Amino acid sequence: AQRVTQPEKLLSVFKGAPVELKCNYSYSGSPELFWYVQYSRQRLQLLLRHISRESIKGFTADLNKGETSFHLKKPFAQEEDSAMYYCALIDRGSTLGRLYFGRGTQLTVWP
Amino acid sequence: KAGVTQTPRYLIKTRGQQVTLSCSPISGHRSVSWYQQTPGQGLQFLFEYFSETQRNKGNFPGRFSGRQFSNSRSEMNVSTLELGDSALYLCASSLGTGGKETQYFGPGTRLLVL
Numbered sequence: 166a167q168r169v170t171q172p173e174k175l176l177s178v179f180k181g182a183p184v185e186l187k188c189n190y191s192y193s194g195s196p197e198l199f200w201y202v203q204y205s206r207q208r209l210q211l212l213l214r215h216i217s218r219e220s221i222k223g224f225t226a227d228l229n230k231g232e233t234s235f236h237l238k239k240p241f242a243q244e245e246d247s248a249m250y251y252c253a254l255i256d257r258g259s260t261l262g263r264l265y266f267g268r269g270t271q272l273t274v275w276p
Numbered sequence: 277k278a279g280v281t282q283t284p285r286y287l288i289k290t291r292g293q294q295v296t297l298s299c300s301p302i303s304g305h306r307s308v309s310w311y312q313q314t315p316g317q318g319l320q321f322l323f324e325y326f327s328e329t330q331r332n333k334g335n336f337p338g339r340f341s342g343r344q345f346s347n348s349r350s351e352m353n354v355s356t357l358e359l360g361d362s363a364l365y366l367c368a369s370s371l372g373t374g375g376k377e378t379q380y381f382g383p384g385t386r387l388l389v390l
Contacts, residue, residue, distance in 0.1 A: 197376075208383045208384065214378065260374045262331070262379065264321065264368075
């Protein structure tokens, strides 16, 4: 069963425009949600996780349990934000460390 | 601290061969997980090791195996390689195991099976 869905494979915006990358999840346990980012030729790295409630590089994400969503937002996109973004889920209550990933959204920010 | 390292970075094999990939976790991290990344299937969980024990296994055939050593370094092995095994294999480490931990990824080993 698909636990994490990222409906947009590709997303393009212009520099300075707001950007929202969508993530929906389906999980009956206690999900902890993450956003990972992969810049060109770099490793997959953690951008933010729901429980820490941080804003990293201007990005924020709010967990909406009613809509089972964890959309990633930034009010003013920058060219350096161009990358592949993955939404991921883990069972917070589990003793096992298995991440479930969405298929990813390739974000392109045009100058 | 040095990040997660994986060797080799690139590998070319032929069908039927076997391959061993290595992962060195961040110092002090005791959990290592492996993921397969392909254009068709995305990122899929292979297995997780903690304290030299396999804690969890994904839905992959028995040709995929792994182990963890006492220094937390991990290896994964794929026997009787198939064309479909061509992928980027990612290793991730975390301090402990479970949903409260953050996983940090290595650069990956890109395997091409001809």
